[in-house]
Each structure stands twice: as C-alpha cells, then as structure tokens.
Amino acid sequence: MTTVATEAHPAPAEAAPAPAIPSSREVYRDLLVEFLAADERVVCLDSDTGLFNGVDFGGTSARYVNLGIAEQNLMGVAAGLARSGRLPFVNTMATFATTRALESLKLDIALNNLPVRIAATHGGLAAGHLGSTHHSLEDLAITRLLPNLTVVVPTDAASTEALIRQAQELPGPVYIRLGRNATPDLPAGAPPLRLGEAQRLREGDDVTLVATGPYPVLAALEAADTLAGAGIEAAVLNFHTIKPLDTRALITAARTTKAVVTVEEHWAAGGLGSATAETIAELGVPTPVRRVALGDHFARGTGGQSHLVERNGITAEAITERVREALGAGG
Numbered sequence: 001m002t003t004v005a006t007e008a009h010p011a012p013a014e015a016a017p018a019p020a021i022p023s024s025r026e027v028y029r030d031l032l033v034e035f036l037a038a039d040e041r042v043v044c045l046d047s048d049t050g051l052f053n054g055v056d057f058g059g060t061s062a063r064y065v066n067l068g069i070a071e072q073n074l075m076g077v078a079a080g081l082a083r084s085g086r087l088p089f090v091n092t093m094a095t096f097a098t099t100r101a102l103e104s105l106k107l108d109i110a111l112n113n114l115p116v117r118i119a120a121t122h123g124g125l126a127a128g129h130l131g132s133t134h135h136s137l138e139d140l141a142i143t144r145l146l147p148n149l150t151v152v153v154p155t156d157a158a159s160t161e162a163l164i165r166q167a168q169e170l171p172g173p174v175y176i177r178l179g180r181n182a183t184p185d186l187p188a189g190a191p192p193l194r195l196g197e198a199q200r201l202r203e204g205d206d207v208t209l210v211a212t213g214p215y216p217v218l219a220a221l222e223a224a225d226t227l228a229g230a231g232i233e234a235a236v237l238n239f240h241t242i243k244p245l246d247t248r249a250l251i252t253a254a255r256t257t258k259a260v261v262t263v264e265e266h267w268a269a270g271g272l273g274s275a276t277a278e279t280i281a282e283l284g285v286p287t288p289v290r291r292v293a294l295g296d297h298f299a300r301g302t303g304g305q306s307h308l309v310e311r312n313g314i315t316a317e318a319i320t321e322r323v324r325e326a327l328g329a330g331g
Contacts, residue, residue, distance in 0.1 A: 021156075021157060022182060023180065024178040025179060027161050028176070029055065035089075036057065036060040036064075037058070041085060042088075043088045043089070044065070045081075045088050045090050045091065046067065047069055047071055049091050072100065072104045074092060074101065075090065075109055075116075078109065079104070079116065082109075083112070083114060090117065090119065092119075092121070093120065093121055093127065093134060094139045094178075095127075095136035095138070097139070098136070098138065098175075099138065110149050110173055113173065115172060116173045117164075117167065117168070117174045118173070118175045119178060120139065120176060120178060122179070123136050123153070123178055124179075125312070126181070127180055128301075128305050128307070128308040129302055137266050138266075140264070140272065141266070144245075149174070150170055150173070150244070151243040152176045152242070153177045153239075155213065155240055156214060157182070158186075159186070159240060162193045163176070163241075166193075166194075167195060170195075177213070183215065184214070184218060186218075195241055196244050197246050197249070198237040198238060198240075198246040199238040200236070200237055200238075201217070202221065202234065203233075204224065204232075204235035207227070207260070208234070208236075208237060209224060209235065209237070209262075209323075210261070210262045210263070211237070211262070212242060212265075212271075213266075215265060215309045216264050216292070219263060219314060219316045220234075221236055223316040223317075223319035224236050227320055227323060237249055242272060245279065247279050250276055251285075254285045254287040258288075258327055259327050260288070260290075260326070261289075261322045262293070263292040263314065264291075264314075265293075265294075265314055267294050267295075268294060269296070273289070277291075290323075291322075292313070292319050294313070294314070299312055
C-alpha cells in the first residue's frame, strides 16, 4: 500500500546528509590559501598536481607558480626563494619528493636548513590505484635521515590543520606526509597535538602500540579494544611527528610496559619501527619490539588505500598477533 503525505500525516523528514570529511590535502590546500593572504612571503610552488584547480587566489595569484612535472627543479626553485626571504610551499607526490628529487631535497634544502615546507601528497598507499610507481613506502626512512628536516604525518583533517599551523612557525624545512582521499577522523576527546610529542590516545600497562598515519593509528585503537577483551591493556601512542622523534615517550613505554609494537603504512625497514627499535636498543632495556608494516616486497595488488592497507597486513588482527608474540618473548 502506498502512503500519501497529508497535512495530518506529513512525509517523514529526510535526514540531513552528514558533512563530507575533507582529505588532509584539501585541508592543506585551504590553509595555504589563507597563509598566502596573510603573509606576502608565502609562495606556492606546484608540480601540476591539480590540487589547486579552481582555487580563487585573489590578489595572491602571482605567488602561485606551476613549475610542471619537474620535481628536482621544484626543490631548487624553492631553495632559491627561501634563501631570498620567501616561505615556499612545495606541492608534489610523496614518492617523487623523496626519490626523484632526493638530491635536491638533501643538498639544496636540508643542507642549507631553509624554511621550505614540502607538502607530500599521496603518502603511503594513498595512490594505490596507480601501482608501485606511485606508492610511497620509503619516504619516512629517507626523510628521517636528513639533518635539519622535521617530518610530520597527520592522522586526520583536524590534526592536519593543527600540525601545519605549528610547522609554519619552524625556522627550518618540514616534510608533511599527506593522503589523497579523506580518511576517518580520530575518536572525539583526543588530547591536543603538540609537534614533536607523541599523542597518547589510550592508557595501558601491558603493551604499548606505537603508530603513525591514519589507518595504522585506527588499527592500533581497534586492536587495543580487542586485546582489552582478552585482559591485555594496551597503551596507544600516535607518533604524528617522526622527526624529531619523541624518544622520551618511547623510553617510558619500554620501561613501563612489557612490549612495544609499532604500526605504519611503510616498509618495515627504516621507518617508525626501525626508529623505535634503535631507541630502545640503545637503552639496553630488554623490552621486545615487534613491527606491523609491509615486509620486504612491493605492495601486493592495486586499488583503494584502505583495501591495500588491509591486503598488505596493516590490520588490527596483525597487531594483536604481534602483541601476543612480543608478550610471549618477554616471558
């Protein structure tokens, strides 16, 4: 039977659509437009990314420069502008910023400690649909090795804004790893973000989960809930800053919990897991460390980011398994 709406029986109101969650790169884009208007030293250097298509720069349009797909040149121009008193933002994909343009990043920018902000989009597996040429699973290993370079990995839209605003105050270069599409927000009530300090998202006395990036942090929180059901209390730390690394938080974790498990959307070698293991090993504290990351192989498959993250083993299930291994090893 068809129900006809009348004044006595109005049709039920349709629920308002939930507001769309912006991606980290969209948050960055809008912030940069704001920075351009507020500070005439700010310059936007693009590499034909399309991120700024349709953006109205108003009176600041002369400070948007599209240099095309020439990443080494992009870094060199940014260095020259920074040396001349400008505050350039460089826009390119993460894998091209850290592999194709590595020499320019190292010698032109990091060596001279210049205030260049590198907005590296499509970090991790965010460009999963484009295959291995566009996956960025090495960038944290590369950037954390370079002197003077601050390395930041926002977790959601809110943390992107907070961390970029704080990074804008730094005197030296900054690498900001961003995604492509929107990722889920962190649960409400997370502590305030402070650049260089791990964000404690959950308390726990048995094991510490150390994660960086949207999907790894969410997987760590999910794993902590699962472990709690088995009587294992897991602390969760969001390492949104890879360099400078919050070694104090890692030392505390090693000394107050029985094991540490790291989670990252990156190859296991060289990233957050390696940095964590190095820090704890230097302490001489016999705390087992396990890593959840991609192994010594290229990412399996193509497709969306969340699909590839799960397919390549960066999951809550993998985290809980590593926790049980580590606790067993710790005796």
